[in-house]
Amino acid sequence: MSSHQVRVSNLRVVTSDAADRAAVLVKDVSFTIPRGEVLALIGESGSGKTTVALALLGHTRAGCRIAGGSIEVAGTDVLALGSRQILDHRRRRVAYIAQSAAAAFNPARRIMDQVTETTVVGRLMTRNAAREKAVELFRSLALPDPHRIGERYPHQVSGGQLQRLLAAMALMSDPELVIFDEPTTALDVTTQVEVLREFKRLIQERGTTALYVSHDLAVVAQLADRVVVLNSGEVRESGPTMRVLGTPTDSYTRSLVAAATGREAVCALRREVAIAASVGVSGRGDLSEPLEPLLSVDGLTAGYGKVDAEGFPSAIALRDVSLVVKRGGALGVIGESGSGKSTLARALAGIVAPAFGTLRLEGQLLEARMERRPRKQLRRIQIVFQHADAALNPAHTVAHILSRPLKLYFGMHGTERNERIARLLDLVHLDRSMAARRPPELSGGQKQRVNLARALAAEPALILCDEVTSALDAAVGAAILELMAELRRELGLSYVFISHDVSAIRAICDEVTVLYAGQVVDSGPLRRLDDPAAHPYTRLLVSCVPEMRSGWLEDAPATLGQLGTARLDASR
Amino acid sequence: MSPFVTPETRSEIPATKPGAAATVTGRKRKSLPLSGRIGLVMVLFWVAVALVGPLIAPHAPGAVVSNKVFGPMSLRFPMGTDYLGRDMLSRVIFGAQYTVGLALAAAVMASASGTVLGLLATISGRWVEEILSRLLDALICVPSTIFALVMVAAFGSSLPFLLLTAALSYVAGAFRIARSLAVNLSVQEYVQAARVRGEGRLHIACVEMLPNMIHPMLADFGLRFMFIVLMLSGLSFLGLGVQPPAADLGSLIRENLSGLDNGAPAVLLPAIAVATLTIGVNLLIDSLPQRGDDA
Amino acid sequence: MNHSPTTKAPAQDAGLSRRQVLRGFAAAGALAATSQFSVARAEGPRVGGRIRVASVLSSIADTLDPARGALSTDYTRHYMIYSGLTQFDSRLEAKPGLATSIESDDATLWTVKLRAGVEFHDGKPLTPADVVYSLLRLKDPATGSQVLAIASQIADVRATGPLEVQIRLSAPNVDLPVILADSHFLIVQYGAADFRTAIGTGPYSCVDFNPGVRTLARRNPNYWKPGKPYLEQIELVGISDESSRVNAMLAGDLQLINGVNPRSVQRIRSSSGYTVHETPSGLYTDLVMRQDSRPTNDPDFVLAMKYLLNRDEILQAVFLGHAVLANDQPVPPSSRYYCPDIPQRQYDPDKGRFLLRKAGLGQTHLAMYASPAAERSVDIATLVQESATSAGLALQVNRVPADGYWSNCWMKHPLTFGNINPRPTVDMLFSTFFQSDSPLNESGWRDARFDALLLSARSERNESRRKQMYWDMQKRVHESCGVGIPAFINLIDACDRRLKGYFPIPIGGLMGYNFAEHVWLDD
């Protein structure tokens, strides 16, 4: 048993604000991590997985406290440590790698100062020794220009590099335990592969004991020896990774696995359906396809900042983009951060005025700016934003939110309007009683359903979906996608579905356009994604989507580097 | 420039996203912390004094009732007498009415018009915004005491003008805050959604933005209230302010200042009154749950 | 020596000509100066020492031009630096100054003999040209003189000898020697126009003058009064906040202050090192009822308001007893022309109510303007408001800022408060504030008999007849004039106990603004 580096038993964390209604965040969680092994803590948002991870560092977020149980790391009883000893514990024994490196680095200080800070302050090393070690770690994490990258400020370094720098910071003191808290969730898939690969190599080389916190079963499958599944603060199941993911015994675990594999299965299914459909479409295309497409975009160039003499904005986000959305069709726009995909959504909606190019809706020219568009055109195109939260005014009730478009576009009042609201709620599978609630009282999925309902209230022809499922848990996101597919079938809607998530695109779209650095690099029917003749970037994107089998990481060969560094620079 | 994909893995703690200022209204009200309760008691006390005090005040505020000036606290005069031998209890009661009423009304005016102008500047075109900003910049430039002095000299210190002066002196600050709030709100997705929907500017300002500005403006209101109370007392120092025999609390301190060296209650009690009122308001407002406040 | 100086004896003799009176002035003045000097010597005035003096106000309007002096701080500064042809004594009569004698046969043409050997601070001798220039510039509108109206009585001034000047008045005025003691009539150098600095013949010379900040003056070793002045240096500042002024003195930062609030008197007296000098004076704050507007021109209203002045309460509550009861006429009991025969009007709310009802003013609302500019008028107004309320008259107090009060409220509204500084002569007082066609006739009171008496008294050389005229005039003012005068306010100065040589000159605080040449500092 002494080989267990980490031993957590009956850990209990509660909110500490009001004693009378203290909520239990973590209920009697126990697990151990043998030396040199990687344990994954799996759960959706709200499962308490980060709370458990932080407890190992002797830390609770404001408003919470550890109410019971014991935590032992490398033979130290963490909960018995005094405040000075806790600092030492964190400096020497346990290191933490946060989800968003961009947020975890102090924007006002040089990277090197932050990486070496605790080893120098804690007198673990001299300043010079610490710097040398940092450079060595930078090199081993394959960071460019390891000697000088530390002199930069965080904003001067890319997201993937920052995440690796964060890892270097964690490894400075050769800790007994490294906690990875969703370290790749905020990264693009292509970057994620590289970072995951580096992490795995480091863990293997150093024999690091690690706790890997994630919601992504596919990622976990690549790294973890064992998994613990958390739900609502309770352990649902634990065991060797392949056993748990392969043959889950707990119902919750099963649902998780089903959501992940189910999506894979759906994707596989749709892949075939799409191929079949495209064949079918081509077969009877002349019959059913209307003369003009619903929306056509021609030579769209848009950006931000001052406009120069030739009409180009100083920061160009989209360059000469053309695309077509068929009536009743669903066009997927895929791209990574910086690809200009959100600008595309905004340009279509009229929020961003394009510098060049024309938009046509049902053959009619669309004004560039929404202020100029007639209300009827505005009604025909609705947009659903990524952050369900931010898109709903927290001050208003759901009923009020839904009533606005009804009043604005159809002049509906009174009972008629209320009935329509009720029907809209039915349509998005929300209980009618939700009408009286305000957004802060809703869950993420519910909010996104309200957003959809609001868009539907306008009875649009086209809905622009900007990363609508990205902020949601997998299962919730899947349900939303399902709903959208259903609505499309029932109401004959068209979608422009913008996402970085290949599997989400697969789940709902029948055409796809790939954006890279503001330009369309590839487009075609959905099967184009699996076409060996597709653009290399398209193939890279597809191959970087993690799969829930061990060894996938090793098999995924492609990196962005293969596309050439020149194009990488262009994306930033 | 597509936004980062940031799944909400932190939802273990309640969502504290920027712009979600009104989460408070959605969540169930937490009971106030101790400091807030103390503040509430102080504020309620003074509001009660201002409202019902005049009904129970033993004397008229201007009546000379004792031939002893700066009299000590006694059964007959629970708060002593002032520099003319008037009953301090009555004067403090009426003074509280002026301070609470005038400063409150002025602070409300300043904050409300600041909010309206801030919204106007945000939703209007560049020229309106530029003109408003310059105009209010010009207002904020001139020291408020001197501005007030000129206003009172020009228009007299009748209550409406005093109110207007106090409000004008502090509207610029409220405008700055309201404007920065409004600018932040105007890039919120729900505001953009309203725009895309084709909503008018008025609707966007009043229905989409305004409700989410109220809470932060309220926090600002507390400070503004305190500054107005202090400005009124500063004006009374310069011999301006409320018309005699009425006096706001600051004027009471000022007119009885010569009793200070022998510790006359006539100067100490109004000072305590001002302090408890202003501190109370701020304790109360500080302890109202704010966005992301973990204290 | 009886209570009045030796000048009095011949003056009371109706048979003597004014010419002789004024020659007597010269002799007695010289005598008074030496006798006072010798008294001082006996107590051992010390030469040397620096003091800091604070007056009640100082601003950018501070000036070194005596003609433009507007405030006590200005007067004090001017008396430090300049000398006048005559000086006030403690009875407000004229003593010789730069003039050794002022003589006239008809009170119209006056001959002034100048003192020999007087030097300005820059070493130039005093000449008749300086005097002619100083007096005539007061008449010139371009000077911006504060005493334009009085100076317009001067028809002409001419140098008639190496040390002789003749002043011709446009009408007889026996008070000219007293008028010339006023600070506005101080003698400046011929041609002086730029008053950024000052050159005078006074006891101190100006070292630094910073308007609104301070005046620094150093002892003039060549002062024309041998042995005087005593202090090495005087710094004069103005501090408007009374409690600051008193506190600064008690903290040892100031040695002499004026304008002490009655509320501070006890505190200063109980301190070890400081003392209070209180001077009963002719200063008063009065309720002005304009006779040219309704309803204040109703004689019943005027009388009612006079009955509603609760003088005892005002004396006690506002002045804490540091004032003298007044009787709705402006001559203070300390004046030799004071009429003791007029019965004192008492507070009588019943009579007030009756009169108001008689005037049909039971329920009238009326605004009453008061201002810090008129000393204590705001407090008096609140008391008047209270007693008026008890008589059924609703008065609303309108407090107005000090600046602009005199030009825009005082005498402009039906009911305002005035504040009248002591005047050296009853004639000046009456002719400025009560004469029918005076622009400063406070209440707009018109009384032909009063005006006639005033003119006769001005040229009347018989003292007892003159006194009788002044008595009649006081009675007329008391009866019917639209001013209610509740009290004469004592001038309260306070100083370091080591400061010696202080005696009151009831024209104003700080020894009638003249302390500089008289006081010394004991070790």
Place this chain on the structure above:
Amino acid sequence: MQVILRLILKRLAAAALTLLLVSVIVFTITSLLPGDAAQTALGQNATPAAVAALRLKLGLDEPAILRYLHWLSGLLSGHPGYSYSDGLPVSALIAKRLPESLLLAAATAVVSVPIALTFGILAAMYRGSMLDRTLSTTALAMVAVPEFLVATVGVLIFAVKLRWVSALTFELDHPSLREFLRGYTLPVLSLCFAVVAQMARMTRAAIVDQLRQPYAEMAALKGVSTSRIVLTHALPNAVGPIVNAIALSLSFLLGGTIIVETIFDYPGIARLMVDAVSYRDMPVLQTCAMIFSAAYLGLVLIADVCAILSNPKLRRQ
């Protein structure tokens, strides 16, 4: 650096406009004031003849708008005219007062800024604790008491009773450190009471805001002590709002000191401006208004430049 240059240029243009507006507003209000320079100078002796004479002497017979334009063109050519009150050049008056005001402001800043920062930093470091509440309430209580009361109590105790310091601030002919301390201690402390609270509150709020950022949690999780997190992590990021609060307080120290200047008979520029109002001295009043406004705009600009310089992202753009 280009960002900063562009910001400065843009702000200077806006400031010029603002200053013009200020002068128009001040001019409009002062022309509504009852009485003019001649009437107020003559006060109780203002007979129509004397007033007319003085008006002629001061040049007040010109229409007000013309006098304003004269003043404006004079100011643009660097000569703001002559005071109506005493005929001195306005620049001479200002030259005597402005250094005094700057000295008082500087002395107050030297004392109050460190106190406020200490208060704010300590309160943020121990936020929610007894110390935090004590410091915050103390700061509030300091500002909640009217200035003139604080100043007078200070004078009574330290000048009158203890005689440690002077009750007035005199112009010093030969200033020594001891004299300086005697004269400046009380006014500086009174002003500190007025400004410390605001700066401390803003400092605390700015730091607390930074402490809520993920990087602050990250620093804690890697074993950085609380004090170090506050000082080396949160503080550099909070420089912007803190400097802004300091700038606002400093601009108050120039124009908002009228009460302290009155009580301590301090020859500052605020009193000059109040005098100018009392005496309807338009050139002085306008020039003072320009100085205050320029000081305010300048300080805010400096604060914004500091905020940019403190932010590496903006600095390097």
